Amino acid sequence: TSLSHLDYMRLALDEARKSPPKPTNFCVGAVLVSPSSPEPILATGYTLELPGNTHAEQCCLGKLARSMNISEEHVGSIMPEDTVLYTTMEPCDFRLSGNLPCTERVLLTRSSLHTAHKGIQKVYIGVKEPEKFVGENKGRRKLEDAGIQVIHVQGLEDEILKVATAGHEIKQEDQQ
Numbered sequence: 001t002s003l004s005h006l007d008y009m010r011l012a013l014d015e016a017r018k019s020p021p022k023p024t025n026f027c028v029g030a031v032l033v034s035p036s037s038p039e040p041i042l043a044t045g046y047t048l049e050l051p052g053n054t055h056a057e058q059c060c061l062g063k064l065a066r067s068m069n070i071s072e073e074h075v076g077s078i079m080p081e082d083t084v085l086y087t088t089m090e091p092c093d094f095r096l097s098g099n100l101p102c103t104e105r106v107l108l109t110r111s112s113l114h115t116a117h118k119g120i121q122k123v124y125i126g127v128k129e130p131e132k133f134v135g136e137n138k139g140r141r142k143l144e145d146a147g148i149q150v151i152h153v154q155g156l157e158d159e160i161l162k163v164a165t166a167g168h169e170i171k172q173e174d175q176q
């Protein structure tokens with residue numbers, strides 16, 4: 001039985017819950033999926049899972065690369081043709097830390113220095129990024145311009161945002 005988009009987004013949310021809350025980022029979860037593969041789940045990831053200031057999507061790519069003994073920037077070359085990414089929050093387009101944004105990392109799966117690969121075909125998002133750290137996230141347009149569909153999977157927004165902002169101080173007016 002194949003899992004629905006909502007099932008995969010729930011899996012991503014389960015990953016997000018594992019992320020240690022911080023006031024300077026969001027707790028996000030992601031799952032790399034090849035729907036038609038015998039083992040559809042290629043990798044899971046959550047914010048800060050891998051050492052360093054890592055993002056959920058970054059951890060998915062890094063873990064998949066490591067499992068195949070290749071570097072992250074070449075991971076697109078080993079992805080099945082139907083690879084898609086589920087992430088509870090849309091891939092970042094700018095990071096206050098200055099680290100490479102996940103939108104760029106997703107784009108890199110589509111082509112590397114010498115050859116183009118299929119890489120990630122679609123990105124399913126649970127919520128858009130709240131404009132708390134970096135203003136409006138313009139990454140969606142970049143992904144679409146590169147032929148990657150960005151699809152909002154509805155239904156888990158409240159839960160996703162509650163998990164994402166677990167490390168953010170509760171303002172007085174929020175305490176009613």
Ligand SMILES: Nc1nc(=O)c(N)c(NC[C@H](O)[C@H](O)[C@H](O)COP(=O)(O)O)[nH]1
Pocket residue numbers: 024025026027028029046047048053054055056057087089090091092094095096097098099102129133134
């Ligand atoms: N899609 C997504 N996945 C994540 O795992 C994560 N933490 C964010 N968060 C976006 C937010 O804009 C950045 O976390 C801040 O801009 C701070 O940047 P750093 O995380 O310190 O590089 N967004």
Ligand SMILES: [Zn+2]
Pocket residue numbers: 055056057058091092101102103
């Ligand atoms: Zn990111």
